[in-house]
Amino acid sequence: MASITLNNIHKTYDDGFHAVKGVDLEIADGEFVILVGPSGCGKSTLLRMVVGLEDITDGDLLIGERRVNEVAPKDRNLAMVFQNYALYPHLTVFENIAFPLRLNKDAKLSEDQIKAKVAEASRMLELDDHLDRKPGNLSGGQRQRVAMGRAIVREADAFLFDEPLSNLDAKLRGQMRAEIAQMQRRLGITSIYVTHDQTEAMTLGDRVAVLKKGELQQVASPRELYEQPINLFVAGFIGSPSMNFLPASLKSEGGRHVLSSPIGDIPVPEAKAKAAEGRDLVFVGLRPEFFEDASLVDEDKKSKGSIFQVELTHLEWLGHEQYGHIEFDPDPEVKTMLSDLAKEMDADELRPVVVTTLSAESRVRPGTPVDLWVDTSRIHLFDPKTGENLTRDPEAGAELTRMAGEERQRQIDLAQENDRKKEQEGAGHRTEDAIGDNLDHGTEGEGRTGSHAQG
């Protein structure tokens, strides 16, 4: 167990590409940190620098108190789970898990000790029935667990995950996500997890670090990222369906403040208006769930937002909720602003459409004017040039992250308490999260991890 500290880490490749630009990150002992961002943002490079597979161009990397910039991967005592698992195809599951133990010259483990450790890991991961099989004959989920077993067995200082779930289908991914989360809590081990999937980022992370083009945008608890994003990029990247951005100008008439946007005029409270002061144009950030069919909103809630009339162009009913799409015709100036914004967000294009999440009971119909209520107390305003969030409340955000930290400690204690109880009861043969049982049945060998295609 150890903390990991990144001090102004840079990575420049031989061809001059500056992949990671001065990342500062402190990861506390036992913390689960997610690195997330669009492809090419440098998140995997960063992880590989931590584990030692990429050289660090500049800056300091500390594991515990030790600077490890020049230390070989084998001496960093980190465990890594690769995207394609990187199991050794010529070794059995048992030997795969035992591999790091056999290499550890300092510990000088006897064969019995190795067996005991592998057995413990395989019990935890429900791999007992598969120890004699080769990785090529395992299903995706089983391979994933072998890769995790190889990491667990080491008692490493930290776990590093490089998009470990991206090769699994959606259902398995959900199960494995839960399994990883529980395992991390039980072991209370420092973990860094790279993903581009924001569901994984939001559900697994104590803190999430959002990267864009090699630069750290914001490091905070998932809740803070969602509610108090620092800039346009983070606001747009976190959340699905993503936040709507509308260019708007502020008009103030006798104490009433109105944001005039392409989908209509939205009255906003004084505090928000103040943030936009002095700017001709701002981007209004509206999450889909800020909207609601006005006729379904409680009277006391109504006062928190404002009502405006609009015509829905398209409606998707999903059962538990429905998505209302409002398309708008952007004038040329807005059009260029939106395409600039798309570039800023690292997306291909931003369609001139606002997505709203409405209650499933709503009887609104596309093509007719409807009254929509929007929660203006939660909207964010962004500076169109810098992308900075003008309405961010740093204190509220910090509070959210602090609470997440406390929650983490509580969960670790709880998980370890549970483990202790189980051991005392002596019923420690089967872990209760019987997720593994489901997985064991799906044994289709979907192509071998192995390499050589013979005859």
Add this chain to the structure above:
Amino acid sequence: MSTVATPDKSGNAPDTSAHGRTEAGRSAAPPARKKSGTGRITLGWWVLTVLIGIWCLFPVFSILATSFKTPSDLSNGRLLPTSWSTVNYEEIFVGGSRELFLTALRNSVGISVIATVVAVVLATLCAYAIARLDFPGKRLVLTVSLMVSMFPVISLVTPLFNVWRTIGLYDTWLGLIIPYLSLTLPISIWTLAAFFKQIPWELDQAAQVDGATPLQAFRKVIVPLAAPGVFTTAIIAFFIAWNDFVYGISLTSTETARPVPAALAFFTGASQFESPTGAISAAAIIVTIPIVLLVLFFQKQIVAGLTNGAVKG
């Protein structure tokens, strides 16, 4: 003399291709439905296969038949011996040519095996570096090794003969092993580099993260995975060394190092007026046997190894 060596060369090389074609003919057969068109195509393949098979194997059969002829039978102008006799085999194993043939056989086996082992070990290390590392001059190494293998052997032999005589390598095992390495190394490097490139890089990296030194990662993970490739390479390298004639005859003068293909040229008949054709044929058959066996047992690996090199190299 070279006519003696050629049949055994052309005897095994087309042998592989004949097998390859037979397989192609077979694999074309299963999808054949009840259509006369596909049936005719299958039949066409079979005819072609048989023709090519006869074309390739006839010289081998001719030598085989000759090796069973009695000396008086040799020039009777007929393909098959009038009476089958093993007199030629007795001649090379227990008769007058025994000394010549068996020492040559020992030389051939020893030199080819050593050249193969050295070539495979060196090529494995070299190919791993080429597949994994990005070092300046990587392309140069590959190109030069290819050029070396393309270089006509005959133009090297004369200067080599002079150098070897000066430095005392003439007529020694080492004097043959070194030039054989120049023949076997390039193809070994190319084949193995293709194999190594197929092995996901993550495996070395995972091993290193797991606590292995680069050498341990190579030995415990990469080499076992590349074993089929290493094996193929070894077989191919062995063929090349085993079949060599030009170096064998030019860089040796006595029985201390002369390999079989060269030794065949020194067979003499029972008397001065008797031609040694029968004994030579018998010896040619004997030295072809290991090659044929290797091909028969490992043809799958060999084809895979060769096509790997073809596509990925």
